[in-house]
Amino acid sequence: MLPSGRYVGQRVPRWEDRRFVEGRGRYLDDLSLPDQVEVAFARSPYAHARIRRIDLQAARSHPEAIGVYAWEDLRDLLRPYWTMPRGPIRQARVTPLASEKVRWVGEPVAVVVARDRYVAEDLCELVTVEYEPLAPVVDALEAMKPDSPRLYEEWPDNVVSHQTFQAGNPEAELRGCAVVVRKRFRSNRVTAVPLEGRGVLARWDPREETLTVWMGHQDVHLARAVLSEILGLPLSRIRVVSPDVGGAFGIKLPIYPEEMVVCALSRLLGRPVKWVQDRRESLLGDTHAREAVVDVEAGFDAAGKLRAMRIHVISDAGAYAVAGRGPIIEGSMLARELPGPYDLRHYAYTLDVVMTNKAPVAVYRGVAIPVSTFVMERVMDLAADALQMDPAEIRRRNLIRTFPYATVTGHVYDAGQYLEGLEKLLELVDYGRWRAEQARLREQGRYLGVGICCLVDATARGGGFYGRLGLKAATQEGCILRVDPSGGIIAALGTTTQGQGLHTALAQLIADTLGVPLERVTVVMGDTATTPYGGGAWASRGAVAGGAVALLAARRLREKIQHIAAHLLEAAPEDIELAEGRAFVRGTTARSLSLEEIAHTAYFVAVDLPARMEPGLEVMVHWEPEIPATFAYTAQAMVVEVQPETGAVNILKYVVVEDCGPIINPGLVDGQLRGGILQGLGQALYEDLVYDAQGQLLTSTLLDYLLPGFCEAPEVEIHHLSTPSTRTVGGLRGMAESGTAGAPAVLANAVADALKPFGAEVTALPLSPARVAELIRGQKPTKGG
Amino acid sequence: MDRISIALSVNGKPYQLAVEPRRLLADVLRRDLGFTGVHLGCEHGVCGACTVLLDGEVVRSCLMFAVQADGYEILTVEGLNTSGELHPVQRAFIEEFGFQCGFCTPGMILSAYRLLQEHPNPSEYEIRRALAGNLCRCTGYVDIVRSVQRAAVLLTQREAYRAP
Ligand code: FES
Ligand code: FES
Numbered sequence: 006m007l008p009s010g011r012y013v014g015q016r017v018p019r020w021e022d023r024r025f026v027e028g029r030g031r032y033l034d035d036l037s038l039p040d041q042v043e044v045a046f047a048r049s050p051y052a053h054a055r056i057r058r059i060d061l062q063a064a065r066s067h068p069e070a071i072g073v074y075a076w077e078d079l080r081d082l083l084r085p086y087w088t089m090p091r092g093p094i095r096q097a098r099v100t101p102l103a104s105e106k107v108r109w110v111g112e113p114v115a116v117v118v119a120r121d122r123y124v125a126e127d128l129c130e131l132v133t134v135e136y137e138p139l140a141p142v143v144d145a146l147e148a149m150k151p152d153s154p155r156l157y158e159e160w161p162d163n164v165v166s167h168q169t170f171q172a173g174n175p176e177a178e179l180r181g182c183a184v185v186v187r188k189r190f191r192s193n194r195v196t197a198v199p200l201e202g203r204g205v206l207a208r209w210d211p212r213e214e215t216l217t218v219w220m221g222h223q224d225v226h227l228a229r230a231v232l233s234e235i236l237g238l239p240l241s242r243i244r245v246v247s248p249d250v251g252g253a254f255g256i257k258l259p260i261y262p263e264e265m266v267v268c269a270l271s272r273l274l275g276r277p278v279k280w281v282q283d284r285r286e287s288l289l290g291d292t293h294a295r296e297a298v299v300d301v302e303a304g305f306d307a308a309g310k311l312r313a314m315r316i317h318v319i320s321d322a323g324a325y326a327v328a329g330r331g332p333i334i335e336g337s338m339l340a341r342e343l344p345g346p347y348d349l350r351h352y353a354y355t356l357d358v359v360m361t362n363k364a365p366v367a368v369y370r371g372v373a374i375p376v377s378t379f380v381m382e383r384v385m386d387l388a389a390d391a392l393q394m395d396p397a398e399i400r401r402r403n404l405i406r407t408f409p410y411a412t413v414t415g416h417v418y419d420a421g422q423y424l425e426g427l428e429k430l431l432e433l434v435d436y437g438r439w440r441a442e443q444a445r446l447r448e449q450g451r452y453l454g455v456g457i458c459c460l461v462d463a464t465a466r467g468g469g470f471y472g473r474l475g476l477k478a479a480t481q482e483g484c485i486l487r488v489d490p491s492g493g494i495i496a497a498l499g500t501t502t503q504g505q506g507l508h509t510a511l512a513q514l515i516a517d518t519l520g521v522p523l524e525r526v527t528v529v530m531g532d533t534a535t536t537p538y539g540g541g542a543w544a545s546r547g548a549v550a551g552g553a554v555a556l557l558a559a560r561r562l563r564e565k566i567q568h569i570a571a572h573l574l575e576a577a578p579e580d581i582e583l584a585e586g587r588a589f590v591r592g593t594t595a596r597s598l599s600l601e602e603i604a605h606t607a608y609f610v611a612v613d614l615p616a617r618m619e620p621g622l623e624v625m626v627h628w629e630p631e632i633p634a635t636f637a638y639t640a641q642a643m644v645v646e647v648q649p650e651t652g653a654v655n656i657l658k659y660v661v662v663e664d665c666g667p668i669i670n671p672g673l674v675d676g677q678l679r680g681g682i683l684q685g686l687g688q689a690l691y692e693d694l695v696y697d698a699q700g701q702l703l704t705s706t707l708l709d710y711l712l713p714g715f716c717e718a719p720e721v722e723i724h725h726l727s728t729p730s731t732r733t734v735g736g737l738r739g740m741a742e743s744g745t746a747g748a749p750a751v752l753a754n755a756v757a758d759a760l761k762p763f764g765a766e767v768t769a770l771p772l773s774p775a776r777v778a779e780l781i782r783g784q785k786p787t788k789g790g
Numbered sequence: 791m792d793r794i795s796i797a798l799s800v801n802g803k804p805y806q807l808a809v810e811p812r813r814l815l816a817d818v819l820r821r822d823l824g825f826t827g828v829h830l831g832c833e834h835g836v837c838g839a840c841t842v843l844l845d846g847e848v849v850r851s852c853l854m855f856a857v858q859a860d861g862y863e864i865l866t867v868e869g870l871n872t873s874g875e876l877h878p879v880q881r882a883f884i885e886e887f888g889f890q891c892g893f894c895t896p897g898m899i900l901s902a903y904r905l906l907q908e909h910p911n912p913s914e915y916e917i918r919r920a921l922a923g924n925l926c927r928c929t930g931y932v933d934i935v936r937s938v939q940r941a942a943v944l945l946t947q948r949e950a951y952r953a954p
Contacts, residue, residue, distance in 0.1 A: 018884055025892030026880035026899060028827015028867040035826040121821075123812070200831040200839055200893040200927045251829070251893030252927050284832040504891025504928055672887045679930030680890060707836035707925075715918040718931035 010517030016672040033204040038277040045125035047115040047132040049107035052362035052700020054136035064131035072118040076102040082269040089331030090475035101262035108324035111289035141700035145321040145359040166358040173351030178313035182304030191769040194296035201251020204281035207271035221250040224541025230477035231260040247531035253503035255368040259327035294369035296321040313351035323365040339373035347403040374746035382458040382750035434642040454759025458750035464739025465549035481629035483537030484554035488622040492601030499539015518559035520583030545739025553734035639743040641751040647759040652778030656719040664726040665740035685748025762786035796860040801869030816851035827867035838924030841897035867896035878944035888937030890928035
């Protein structure tokens with residue numbers, strides 16, 4: 006269980022905040038080094054082309070050029086890489102700058118070094134590349150056809166991974182079903198758009214032959230491992246530091262070509278080199294996500310019980326694998342986790358991960374779950390329609406009720422209150438009243454819709470997945486916890502933060518366990534030189550894995566403190582209580598020692614310690630969640646009104662019931678949920694990376710790629726359930742992604758419900774006003790729905 | 791490229807400098823003068839992270855050349871706390887969890903500061919409208935709205951306290 010005390014469970018304000026409101030954050034671009042130079046990249050204007058010739062002469066001979074390079078010039082400094090060296094995946098050799106071919110618009114081809122970015126960009130104009138354009142492959146379904154042009158000529162087709170799975174006998178079961186939903190669903194390509202773009206500052210020290218790399222990154226240890234491989238430098242010679250990170254949401258988890266090149270250039274030039282992305286580069290080339298076509302056959306019996314499901318997932322992976330996260334993660338998670346919180350025994354999937362001439366796809370908050378939930382929850386509603394059953398009722402009949410529950414694809418849900426969560430949700434949203442209101446308003450030609458969704462999100466994944474694919478993504482987490490000789494407490498963790506407030510959450514756990522004021526605890530993260538090996542911030546693992554090691558370390562240290570205090574105060578260790586930064590003998594206030602006095606003994610007067618006790622007050626703990634991690638449950642409900650004339654969707658009410666187990670800081674949990682929900686709504690309503698037939702990205706500014714703003718953000722009522730996980734320390738479950746994961750589904754269901762009188766079919770995202778208007782066009786509403 | 795001499799006042803302090811005509815005000819403030827509270831989120835006028843006040847009016851410093859700001863008074867978020875004590879708007883953002891990564895925060899705070907000068911007691915609608923040019927990718931905005939509401943209360947209290 007979580008410790009009880011002054012802080013855990015409280016809405017404690019974040020101690021890291023002061024510098025942010027004063028403009029004194031230290032984001033990547035706030036760092037500069039003496040003698041630093043900056044780079045800009047010359048990028049491919051074609052989606053698919055052979056490189057005939059690269060002419061760098063004009064740029065090189067310019068007096069302001071410090072260096073101009075193509076792949077040929079860097080090949081001794083950088084190694085081509087293969088992401089995901091193992092697993093059911095074809096290999097493609099990737100070079101950080103394009104070598105023979107370009108495969109997406111925006112792919113870096115050459116790099117220019119100059120005194121600053123202004124000049125470097127000028128000089129990029131002088132780089133001439135002769136291309137032989139090839140037919141681009143823009144659509145995944147087209148790309149799968151046998152006569153489609155191939156991105157990798159040595160491959161027989163564009164499919165990078167083909168996987169199948171079957172449990173039970175879905176085919177036979179489907180034949181006996183009362184209702185079979187057969188549909189094709191499509192989900193849009195989006196990207197995370199953290200407000201701070203990517204960037205990197207690298208400094209090679211020629212005397213020590215070490216490389217220090219600063220970049221806003223989610224996993225400094227992974228970054229170091231990948232860079233070590235690509236630069237051919239031992240791990241010990243590289244230090245990666247992640248300063249304050251201005252949002253990341255998954256896209257700052259891979260290592261991109263630009264980062265590799267900047268590191269190599271610093272080594273080549275022997276001076277600090279910096280690159281900071283602009284927004285166009287971010288939309289073009291940060292990893293994209295979510296684009297998929299899912300064909301579904303789902304069979305239900307007359308009572309509404311889901312009997313069997315067969316799906317085909319076609320996941321559009323873009324042109325490359327990125328280093329650190331490969332192209333099959335999104336598709337395989339989508340296929341494996343689609344059944345979500347529902348009981349299902351007969352299930353089969355086929356997965357095709359397809360390469361196209363678009364930017365690479367990797368992970369973005371929630372990874373596949375926003376899409377799997379969208380598909381599954383639409384299926385539930387469509388089946389309910391066919392059976393003339395209420396959408397809430399069909400979910401009641403299918404939600405898992407007994408735990409632990411082993412899913413058909415091999416996960417174990419340890420504990421949960423799925424049904425209770427749904428009932429609570431219906432009560433909070435006042436479901437019955439809105440249904441009545443809906444009927445009443447329909448008579449007046451107003452179109453309200455009520456949507457619900459339920460989902461399970463796998464968080465804080467354990468090893469056995471990434472490790473076996475050959476990726477160096479640590480799923481364990483490490484913490485070094487130290488009471489220093491002055492009685493101050495320093496916790497160094499392998500994880501990182503990108504703005505979630507993790508410093509404070511971890512400090513809360515430690516402060517309560519050791520009975521000290523929060524201000525005494527300093528949490529250090531994001532520097533490979535000062536933190537133990539760990540896995541970084543992804544898959545909602547900050548609190549689960551970070552919290553676990555912080556707790557375990559604090560408990561170990563508490564025990565040691567109790568033993569020392571007991572020895573010095575001549576009491577039994579069980580009778581020592583820690584509070585207010587002191588160790589008391591239970592029941593008296595007269596006999597106590599301050600933490601400082603105990604630390605003084607541990608460090609400077611070790612002869613006074615209990616026999617055979619190690620000097621010092623420091624522990625190191627590593628912990629890894631069991632496979633398959635832990636699972637957070639969320640149920641969401643939404644009421645919308647759709648304007649048939651404009652297609653606009655207006656959110657009238659939004660309620661979320663979430664279960665992330667015990668809560669360390671409700672302020673942080675609610676913040677994560679609200680932020681995640683808004684990103685999910687962005688995907689559901691506005692965001693769409695649109696490519697034309699030539700593979701040109703048409704949405705490369707924030708004027709075309711629309712993010713939700715103040716006027717689009719709904720109030721969200723949040724209700725917490727707290728079912729402790731039986732598989733994590735403190736019972737914690739992650740929750741940073743469940744808002745994002747549910748928003749597209751609940752919105753789609755609400756809009757579909759509103760559009761029922763028009764007979765409109767909602768099977769694709771985003772539901773932009775234009776799309777909604779198109780769904781309605783020409784349809785006369787039927788009375789009463 | 792030829793440089794042009796300009797004079798700026800930033801947070802009450804005068805600066806004389808020579809800049810290329812194409813140099814953005816944002817880059818001059820950030821890079822040349824060290825006001826790193828001016829953030830760049832898009833460089834095309836959509837996100838509001840680079841917001842500063844120019845003679846008291848909200849502008850986006852990524853959409854202006856520094857030469858255009860010649861002779862103007864500029865306020866950046868660094869200028870709000872001159873007494874060593876956080877400005878009420880800054881405090882309110884901390885108390886109400888008005889941000890996560892903090893990247894949008896300087897722009898939000900300056901837009902809120904300006905709004906509250908004009909409307910000491912804004913409605914939720916007015917807050918949302920006044921800040922509509924500032925994007926946040928982390929919070930879902932609701933906590934920012936609450937922060938501005940809280941700032942309004944704190945500012946009123948401060949005024950009341952100051953009144954004789
Ligand atoms: S950086 Fe100026 S508005 Fe985005
Ligand atoms: S707090 Fe991260 S962008 Fe607003």
